[in-house]
Amino acid sequence: MTAGVATASAATERPAPHVPPRTWISIFGRMLAIQGAWNYESLLGNGIGFCVEPALQLLPEGPRSPEYRAALARESHYFNAHPYMASIAVGALARAELDREPPERIERFRTALAGPLGSVGDRLVWAGWLPFCSLAALAIFGLGASTGVVVGFFLVAYNIGHVVLRVWGLRMGWKHGLRVASALGNPVFRRGPQIIGRVAAFATGAAIPLALGRIIGPGRSLLGLDLAGVAVGSFILVRLQGRIEGWRLSLLLLAIIALISVIR
Amino acid sequence: MIVEVIDLVPLAMLGGLLGLDVVSFPQAMISRPLVAATVAGALIGHPSSGLLVGAALELIALETLPFGASRYPEWGSASVVGGAIFANNPEHAAGAMTLSVLAALATTWIGGWTMVKLRQLNAVWAGRKRAALENGSRRTVIGLQVQGMTADFIRGAGLTAVAYALLAPLAAACIALWSTDARLSRAMVVGLAASVAGGAAWKIFHSTSGALVLFAAGLGLGIFLVFLR
Numbered sequence: 223m224t225a226g227v228a229t230a231s232a233a234t235e236r237p238a239p240h241v242p243p244r245t246w247i248s249i250f251g252r253m254l255a256i257q258g259a260w261n262y263e264s265l266l267g268n269g270i271g272f273c274v275e276p277a278l279q280l281l282p283e284g285p286r287s288p289e290y291r292a293a294l295a296r297e298s299h300y301f302n303a304h305p306y307m308a309s310i311a312v313g314a315l316a317r318a319e320l321d322r323e324p325p326e327r328i329e330r331f332r333t334a335l336a337g338p339l340g341s342v343g344d345r346l347v348w349a350g351w352l353p354f355c356s357l358a359a360l361a362i363f364g365l366g367a368s369t370g371v372v373v374g375f376f377l378v379a380y381n382i383g384h385v386v387l388r389v390w391g392l393r394m395g396w397k398h399g400l401r402v403a404s405a406l407g408n409p410v411f412r413r414g415p416q417i418i419g420r421v422a423a424f425a426t427g428a429a430i431p432l433a434l435g436r437i438i439g440p441g442r443s444l445l446g447l448d449l450a451g452v453a454v455g456s457f458i459l460v461r462l463q464g465r466i467e468g469w470r471l472s473l474l475l476l477a478i479i480a481l482i483s484v485i486r
Numbered sequence: 487m488i489v490e491v492i493d494l495v496p497l498a499m500l501g502g503l504l505g506l507d508v509v510s511f512p513q514a515m516i517s518r519p520l521v522a523a524t525v526a527g528a529l530i531g532h533p534s535s536g537l538l539v540g541a542a543l544e545l546i547a548l549e550t551l552p553f554g555a556s557r558y559p560e561w562g563s564a565s566v567v568g569g570a571i572f573a574n575n576p577e578h579a580a581g582a583m584t585l586s587v588l589a590a591l592a593t594t595w596i597g598g599w600t601m602v603k604l605r606q607l608n609a610v611w612a613g614r615k616r617a618a619l620e621n622g623s624r625r626t627v628i629g630l631q632v633q634g635m636t637a638d639f640i641r642g643a644g645l646t647a648v649a650y651a652l653l654a655p656l657a658a659a660c661i662a663l664w665s666t667d668a669r670l671s672r673a674m675v676v677g678l679a680a681s682v683a684g685g686a687a688w689k690i691f692h693s694t695s696g697a698l699v700l701f702a703a704g705l706g707l708g709i710f711l712v713f714l715r
Binding site for chain 1: 509510511512513514515516518520521524533534536537538541542544545546547548549550551552553555559581583584585587588591592594595605606608609611612613619620621622623624627628630631632633634635638660663664665666669670671672673674675676677678679680681682683684685686687688689690691694695696697698700701702703704705706707708709711712713715
């Protein structure tokens, strides 16, 4: 982490300003829409300003004051992070603004925090928790579970992780302010992706034959043949990695199959 | 088969909502095919059919996780289209799954392109309001968020309506002419989907220590359970 983030701020040693529950609820609600105006120029920037804004209304000078406007403009600049991990930034930036940290220190903090919040979130959520929940739900589907159980399991399991991460991030950010970088050293972020990766690898192995079995229906010969085909197909796709995406290849092959099946 | 507007409206609304979930709001993964196709199937009256095609699509979707600013297919609206087309054939006629997955993949491709266009549009809107943003205008910051989300909803709803209106009659016509055996057709689709999932899982987990052994253990258990049933 860079010096800008590591710099201890005397201001964050002070007791945290009081934030009414209504403001916290507003901030959390807005965090669910943090990517609403996502674009290729400011990325998540406007979303950060949108989420921090309810806290900025608590500035002593009040909303619509020059201080409020300067802070909102500052917080709406370019920012990039994983959308769930951005809650750490939202909490920390809200605290920094209410603690009246110098603007240049806030700018440095924003620059330094963006990268780590993106990479940690990608590894933990997109390459860990999401595929794990998806594969576990597919395994449950393959075991013959009902529609409600499969969909319910996926949504509940995934969103427990999702909501907990957002709430924890907001709390950590608010608690530590500009010193929140230490929160990224949490064991969950260091070891979590590895542990989830192992469990997900097991779930992948179990889910593929189970899901195949349920979709194809009874009959072992066709299933055995299909499993062999999957092994070959997966190997080919791994070898072609970077040259063609599997979903595009599937689109092409399915179009050919459809054409043959209709014309013949 | 001609799609009636009255049938199209609920599906378009659902496609809009689930398309919104992919990036804009609330990213609770209700847009994943396993969920989206099932809900679309439920809307047609056959949730279990939606789940079946949703599971096949979910296997393919494992390859395209929403990493950062990368361009990826949009599964929410596409799964609604695929789920609804398959649920229109509750007897699972030969070719129904192939054509439903094909329709969903075609829609997801277009959906990914529309998402890129929306992001470019968001940048244009933000550029026009640059002075107000630099001035810390609350109305502008909130307005851009609301405008982006509204546009995303319209994008998803429009995409779903157009894709379903075009592809559902086409699928129905193709099913009437389909000559390949129903189980074989399904086996080919799901085999292809599982191959994509296998390749994707390798990409995601191959660097994790012990993942290969655990994958093999899971595979052994899965095959044992399948042949036990």
